[in-house]
């Protein structure tokens with residue numbers, strides 16, 4: 001099977017498994033797991049931030065960040081397509097008791113002007129307190145789109161002028177870093193908190209990191225425990241994440257090239273409508289005419305290729321570590337013959 005459903009389907013390589021097997025471990029709730037401590041220090045240093053906490057998932061890092069930054073009744077400003085709003089089980093309301101002010105952005109990206117227009121007047125009794133702005137980079141439901149760094153800086157200015165905190169859902173931030181050339185430290189300088197997934201394109205089986213100031217991370221560590229996310233000998237998982245950071249960042253550019261090849265093949269077909277601009281490892285396209293998203297996915301499956309119908313008319317393909325160029329060639333061949 002050529003599994004293009006998501007970059008979460010990767011399995012640990014022998015090198016990664018070897019690193020996991022030889023990890024030094026301890027009880028991480030006591031802060032005694034040397035490998036978890038090493039990973040947290042490594043990612044904080046990479047981003048030029050003070051501290052980090054290792055978590056089970058990107059949903060957990062995002063939800064902990066939101067809980068730390070807000071009080072019940074506060075409002076969060078984000079794009080309508082945001083993972084924190086669409087795909088975290090209503091966690092913003094469930095965990096933090098916050099409302100959202102949703103922006104119709106550009107492929108999942110919002111602008112400083114749009115943020116400014118969403119900020120509520122603190123003296124208006126009718127309105128929730130605007131508290132947090134959350135950006136997503138790359139934007140998953142925007143087709144893996146990347147922010148222009150200048151736009152992020154403009155949003156930060158608006159946040160500073162209005163006492164708003166700024167969170168980054170960077171589940172695929174390394175894809176954006178490889179695609180745009182901005183450095184981790186550029187992001188670390190701007191955001192109050194950053195969430196990174198190591199279990200997506202970087203290929204670890206489990207693991208996300210939340211990065212921020214020392215005080216913020218101390219609070220986050222407490223919330224992680226309350227959410228049931230305090231882990232014990234988690235060093236076996238942290239070792240996979242360290243291995244992923246050391247070995248699997250540069251190669252993301254191959255995934256991006258593979259996505260371009262898929263898009264180029266799709267573009268030739270009469271049943272393909274609009275293709276979202278392909279900037280990283282995600283291809284989302286509209287299906288029309290002879291197929292629906294559902295029947296097209298079934299056709300791919302008959303040819304041992306797995307894709308996802310993300311709506312009635314949209315199909316998503318994601319390239320990753322376990323997809324090599326021979327598999328891309330084979331997929332292109334199938335597309336050509338459809």
Ligand SMILES: *Cc1c(COP(=O)(O)O)cnc(C)c1O
Nearest residue numbers: 057058059060083136140169171
């Ligand atoms: C995958 C993803 C997450 C986190 O997902 P988990 O499955 O909880 O790790 C968060 N944000 C975005 C944009 C994602 O794509």
